[in-house]
Amino acid sequence: MSAQASGVRALLFDVFGTVVDWRGSLIAELSAWAASRGLGGDWTGLVDAWRGAYVPSMDEVRRHPERGYRNLDALHRASLERLLPEFGIGSLSEADLDHVTRGWHRLEPWSDSVAGLTRLKTRFIISPLSNGNVALLTNMAKHAGLPWDLVLSAELFRHYKPDPETYLGAAALLGLAPNEVMLVAAHNADLKGARACGLATCFVPRPTEYGPLQNKDFGAEDDWTMVVRDLVDLADRFGC
Amino acid sequence: MSAQASGVRALLFDVFGTVVDWRGSLIAELSAWAASRGLGGDWTGLVDAWRGAYVPSMDEVRRHPERGYRNLDALHRASLERLLPEFGIGSLSEADLDHVTRGWHRLEPWSDSVAGLTRLKTRFIISPLSNGNVALLTNMAKHAGLPWDLVLSAELFRHYKPDPETYLGAAALLGLAPNEVMLVAAHNADLKGARACGLATCFVPRPTEYGPLQNKDFGAEDDWTMVVRDLVDLADRFGC
Numbered sequence: 001m002s003a004q005a006s007g008v009r010a011l012l013f014d015v016f017g018t019v020v021d022w023r024g025s026l027i028a029e030l031s032a033w034a035a036s037r038g039l040g041g042d043w044t045g046l047v048d049a050w051r052g053a054y055v056p057s058m059d060e061v062r063r064h065p066e067r068g069y070r071n072l073d074a075l076h077r078a079s080l081e082r083l084l085p086e087f088g089i090g091s092l093s094e095a096d097l098d099h100v101t102r103g104w105h106r107l108e109p110w111s112d113s114v115a116g117l118t119r120l121k122t123r124f125i126i127s128p129l130s131n132g133n134v135a136l137l138t139n140m141a142k143h144a145g146l147p148w149d150l151v152l153s154a155e156l157f158r159h160y161k162p163d164p165e166t167y168l169g170a171a172a173l174l175g176l177a178p179n180e181v182m183l184v185a186a187h188n189a190d191l192k193g194a195r196a197c198g199l200a201t202c203f204v205p206r207p208t209e210y211g212p213l214q215n216k217d218f219g220a221e222d223d224w225t226m227v228v229r230d231l232v233d234l235a236d237r238f239g240c
Numbered sequence: 241m242s243a244q245a246s247g248v249r250a251l252l253f254d255v256f257g258t259v260v261d262w263r264g265s266l267i268a269e270l271s272a273w274a275a276s277r278g279l280g281g282d283w284t285g286l287v288d289a290w291r292g293a294y295v296p297s298m299d300e301v302r303r304h305p306e307r308g309y310r311n312l313d314a315l316h317r318a319s320l321e322r323l324l325p326e327f328g329i330g331s332l333s334e335a336d337l338d339h340v341t342r343g344w345h346r347l348e349p350w351s352d353s354v355a356g357l358t359r360l361k362t363r364f365i366i367s368p369l370s371n372g373n374v375a376l377l378t379n380m381a382k383h384a385g386l387p388w389d390l391v392l393s394a395e396l397f398r399h400y401k402p403d404p405e406t407y408l409g410a411a412a413l414l415g416l417a418p419n420e421v422m423l424v425a426a427h428n429a430d431l432k433g434a435r436a437c438g439l440a441t442c443f444v445p446r447p448t449e450y451g452p453l454q455n456k457d458f459g460a461e462d463d464w465t466m467v468v469r470d471l472v473d474l475a476d477r478f479g480c
Contacts, residue, residue, distance in 0.1 A: 073415070125378055135415030138365055138390050150378050151390035155413070173395070175313070175375030 001237070004200045004225050005182070010174050011120055012129035012152065012199075014161075014185035015137065017209040019117075019128070019231075020107040020144060023047060024211075030103055034089075041089035048213060049086065053079035058131065058160040069158040071133035077101045104132065105139035110206065114145050116231025119240040127152045129170050129183060131160050162193025171199070184234065188221040195222075202226040202234065241477070244440045244465050245422070250414050251360055252369035252392065252439075254401075254425035255377065257449040259357075259368070259471075260347040260384060263287060264451075270343055274329075281329035288453060289326065293319035298371065298400040309398040311373035317341045344372065345379035350446065354385050356471025359480040367392045369410050369423065371400050402433025411439070424474065428461040435462075442466040442474065 016022045026047045034043055057075040061067075080101055084092065092100065120126050126149055128137050133155040141148050152170045159165035171181045178198030185191050186206040195201050201224040207214060220227045228234040256262045266287045274283055297315040301307075320341055324332065332340065360366055366389050368377050373395040381388050392410045399405035411421045418438030425431050426446040435441050441464040447454060460467045468474040 125382065133415070134390065134413040138414065141389060142365065148390070149381060150374065150388070156396060173374040174378065175373075 002225060004179060005238075007180055008124065008182045008200050009176055009180045010125035010127065010171075010182070011202075012127055012167075012170055012181060012183050013117075014183065014187060014190050015128045015130035015132055015140070016107075017206050018184065018186040018204060019113045019146065020109050020140065021209070022104070022107050023051065023209060025107040026050075026103050029106060030100060033099070039089065041084075042087040043089075046083060046087040046089065048211075049083050050076070050079060051210075053083065054131075062160060062163065069155075071155045072104070072131055073101060073133055073136060076104055102139075105136050106143050107140055109144045109146065110230070112230040112232045114147070116233075116235050118147050119235035120231070120238065121147050121149065123238060123240045125149050125174065127170070127174075129161070129166065130154065161190055164193070164197050167194045167197040167199055171197075182225065184231075187217050191224055192222065195224075200225040202228060204228050204230060204234070242465060244419060245478075247420055248364070248422045248440050249416055249420045250365035250367065250411075250422070251442075252367055252407075252410055252421060252423050253357075254423065254427060254430050255368045255370035255372055255380070256347075257446050258424065258426040258444060259353045259386065260349050260380065261446075261449070262291065262344070262347050263449060265347040266290075266343050269346060270340060273339070279330065281324075282327045283329075286323060286327040286329060288450075289323050290316070290319060291450075293323065294371075302400060302403065309395075311395045312344070312371055313341060313373050313376060316344055342379075345376050346383050347380055349384045349386065350470070352470040352472045354387070356473075356475050358387050359475035360471070360478065361387050361389065363478060363480045365389050365414065367410070367414075369401070369406065370394065401430055404433070404437050407434045407437040407439055411437075422465065424471075427457050431464055432462065435464075440465040442468060444468050444470060444474070 013019050027044050031043045034041065057079055061070055117126055128148060129152045130137055131154045134151055134153045137151045137153055154160045154166050157165045157169040168178065171178045174181065179200060182200035182202055183191060183194035184202040184204060186204050186209060191201040191203060203220040203224045205219060207218050228237060253259050267284050271283045274281065297319055301310055320337065357366055368388060369392045370377055371394045374391055374393045377391045377393055394400045394406050397405045397409040408418065411418045414421065419440060422440035422442055423431060423434035424442040424444060426444050426449060431441040431443060443460040443464045445459060447458050468477060
């Protein structure tokens, strides 16, 4: 245990990919839903393209602050409507579009997530720090049984990660110095943003996050404060 | 169960007085702490005067937006420093002042609060909606075992209750219409603010909140959506 790790009071978790399996969850749930309604189309392709639109859509918000902040539900909805025809999915009703968009509120955790978080919560403040909006993260926690102490979201800071406002804003709301807060993430770029703001960092590999399309984040790419196998291993390391 | 109550998806709770016994907790804890350090002074008088400074200090923030928002920890600290000499309490160190101010993070729940909230959480999103800042509410929840799904605070909206930005901001972050959200409070004025924004309302009496100084809020003063005996009764009414 490094000195920096032993001074940590709060653990912030990236969520999509780190705590929940967005790809596996969405492909399974939406394919079953589509089949039950007799809808055709390439839902696996849609899910991958939808996630592909994620970073560009946040970049658009970042580049055009004059247009105002748009939360992730709004970005997901706009990219979904644009992508559906490309994947042979016929016209959906307003209620259907809402249901599909809210698939991101119903993601399933990785098998170690709930057990690890439950143990970590006994010693630390635990919270998401996600680009997902507050409602998305709250509904997901109810669905997946994620035992957060509170819900911190990019939406509260009107900036998406890795903008420094998110990491520093989270520490400030918790009344903690940045080095008393650790970001836990499966993405080296997110950890890089957190470290630049003075946070402690923990990498957890999720090498199947993107399925056959995974092309990065197979391992730690810097000397992060900690590198663990999964969230149960993180609880073990902290003796929780 | 009224139609309005049956449409509720999230329960927001006033905290000071409604969920926790701020007066009893602070008098007991700070008196014991002062005795253990050989500090004299009228700690009961201090606690009552400290709470007396609460509304005026928030009004000051409301009247002077140009000075910027100050969170409740900052207001508590400023009023504490001003009041200490009046109550015969000698000069405290910086660490002591911080410890006493953070007494508001260590309040004890009313005897029904944890049991009621735990049951209500099975059916509703449950969150504080308090003038306490995020760190205060988070630390209090860890201390008192309050099983919030998330922590909503005036600090997020940079407005204190009963400003409408707080009630409407909470509903918006939850992605809910105001009438899908219910405020539960022991204070008629807070419920009045919530109702004016379209929220459902629930009064719970806490007639010992102010001890011998209690002079209002002994009962419901309007036809609130619900009136319950305590939070266990609220869970009973909802069949949780």
